[in-house]
Amino acid sequence: MGVEGIGARAARKEDRRFITGQGRYTDDMVVAGMKHAAFVRSPHAHARIKGIDKSAAESMPGVLGVLDGKQLTEDGIGNIICGWMIHSTDGSPMNMGVWRPLAEDKVRYVGDAVVVVVAETRALAQEAAEAVQVDYEELPAVTDAVSAIEPGAPQIHEAAEKNLIFDWEIGESLAVEEAISDAANIVELEVSNNRLIPNAMEPRAALGLYDSAEEHYTCWTTSQNPHLARLVMSAFYNVAPENKLRVIAPDVGGGFGSKIYIYPEEIVCLWASKRTGVPVKWTADRSESFLTDAHGRDHVSTIKIAFDANNRMTGIKVDTLANLGAYMSLFSSVTPTYLYATLLSGQYNVPNVHANVRTVYTNTAPVDAYRGAGRPEACYLVERAMETAARQLGVDPAELRRINFVKEFPHQTPVIMNYDTGDFEASLDAAMQASDYAGFPDRKAEAQARGKLRGIGLSCYIEACGIAPSQAVGSLGAGVGLWESAEVRVNAVGTIEVLTGSHSHGQGHETTFAQVVADRLGIGLDTISVVHGDTDKVQMGMGTYGSRSGAVGMSAVAKALDKVESKARKVAAHLMEADEADIVIDEGHLKVAGTNKGIPWSQMALACYTAHDLPEGMEPGLKETAFFDPANFTFPSGCYVCEVEVDPDTGKTDIIQFVAADDFGNIINPMIVEGQVHGGLAQGIGQALLEGCAYDPETGQLLTASYMDYTMPRADDLPNFEVSTTVTECPSNPLGVKGCGEAGAIGSPPAVINAITDAIGNNDLSMPATSQNVWKALNEA
């Protein structure tokens, strides 16, 4: 490793523009003639649209267009779809209802877009939007999944009888039932996984520009995957063919899953630009973000674990009801199925697992993948149940986990996944040591003397990342392949551009991707530029989510570098009259091994472009492309230990210590990886202690639609984190990396809740564990 290569704590190349205010986010974009859009949104959770009177808005000065769903339909814009087909156990396909970018007949949640207004300024557009009169016939609404499947619940989509989208299962039901009937002990738990609102700090935005001469569209948008946005808008939404649509995701201010999806607004801005003849920009205000960004989690589950007389797990049975909101968002079907139930055996060697998942429509915002996406829900369920089991069986929680760990790899689970590598004991040991687990009883006694209740909680998580082998996901219902592409362009002077289909919205790809190149070629980071986020520059890509950028995106770069190096060696061998096999690339030079002969990288590059003296038959230039399709998922894992103190008078919980010991495989930049873990932990601790989306169950109004009502973690809610890593190399990609973006959010919620329930002596505690909830649980204990 050099100072800038793989493993270096290199400072980020992209930081300078962000710390000097020169970042370029979608809302910063200005194009000539640009006007502003505002949406008329449903104030009702469920209503029939009886009529729309646009006349007052249309007559306002400065208004250029007031457009509705009928016009959108006339122009042939397609339905918004879910891109992953799930079949119910009875073989029937999922019941997907119609989602129009602008609702025509019916609105199904508060915030559903109905009309768009385009005007000279944003303020004028908002005023005109208020002047649009929509005549609604209100219908009864339902907001939670349990009520939505009760008899007599309001019917939300014609296509989904009783609001059921699918009733799916995985694993062998009979084998699990047998394990349960033969069990020495059975541990049961019912938990809900609280609904969250992602809250990337940059609100969603879109700028649509239609060029009538070229019949070409450009869309600047807050996307984690601009190529996927182009593909979907072309192939399914009929906005424009791919060659006539350029999607640019410039600097994007956080995503966490919520910016994967293609929302009504970017479709409408593009379409409205053609309709009105002006470029149209829309930027969400925070209330719109709360109302319309895809939410996360929202499961109600029961778990049963069967143990034999030696406290070994023999079976896991899970039933889950998942709320998908008013419409099926792009990956909404896979999140509570293949990203969830396939991880229900956790880090444990369990021969039998069966899960039944039912998903339902409700009159709430669409629910889709949010940091971790299914895996946090699985981890929370399993790890709370393991802690519960330890208490019930009278075994130390660490010990119970240890005796059930998978210890040999590869390990085939009963629910599809093949864990390739890991060392769960190593991360457990590291976390126990870092947290001084053995010294906890003394600390508890000391806290007790001060009148505080101290508790400790463990969580051993595993996740499936590096999403994903295309053939495998295709067989499971995915509508796309999940490879990644890269292009390495060596310029005539030897500097390099790396073009990637991955997208950075905080992850630091402009640094880490360059580190991979610097490591291979021994050239400085400042001579390497990483280009991403523009479909006109980067050939194709699947974007960033599921902790896939390192394992898949960076692996494509490594593969393209193989080709670049191969050609560079041939050229250097030719120039130095040496044997190609003797050429080594080292410190920015191509050297002949065992001699003092060598030429700088830049000289070789120039030779490729002058083409005056290349090997016979070789093409000029030095630019290579690669697509990388992973052979397997990757399996980051780790152990988290949380220690809390609860004030028994108020229920206020302070996190005294939080230790994370992760195995991410090889690490490109430890500084960036630590930052990813910190951020994930904050979101997971936020879920455990503070965050909870609330709808009024009668009216379907979102009660947590501002930062005054939805508790985001602030700096003084969180401790310093103690993070460390152990390493087992991932065998399924050339870099041996596993991914680190989601781990913190997956592993931390059960550690926090296990610590609090340990402190208060009552296991009946739901997230978020606000002071009020903890106080209630403590006083009911």
Next chain:
Amino acid sequence: MAGISMRVNGREVDADVEDRTLLVDFLRNNLVLTGTHVGCDTSQCGACVVHLDGKAVKSCTMLAAQAAGSDITTVEGLMSDGELHPVQRAFREHHGLQCGFCTPGMIMAATDMIARHGAALDEATVRTELEGNICRCTGYHNIVRSILAAAAEMNGTQQAAE
């Protein structure tokens, strides 16, 4: 419409703006100083923090007209002589930013915090004072480190100069 003039990043600016124009919109739209961001509608997130006559304010929470006659510094005006401010440098060195959206507000809040507390600034104070600045990426861990490191450097420099 209101005719306003103020000093922004050392430059005199005059403009006619609608009475309802917020200071943040004036900075972003009229002056194209897009480093100052809007992350919420309720004065909670702090992405819009700038300095008004040397004090940190949320520019989404005052009218441009209210800032008439003031001296405004935005994140774009923090460098001097082409050199990064110590707080900017510390955020980079200690990885105090990820997506960068909250960063300008964080940096402007931090410089104000360090100016007010001097050498007395400790971790608990930093965490309490960041109440009005929300970050979704970093978990604040490295933001707190960045601010403390910048404070140590700035106080050290000051002591050396004294």
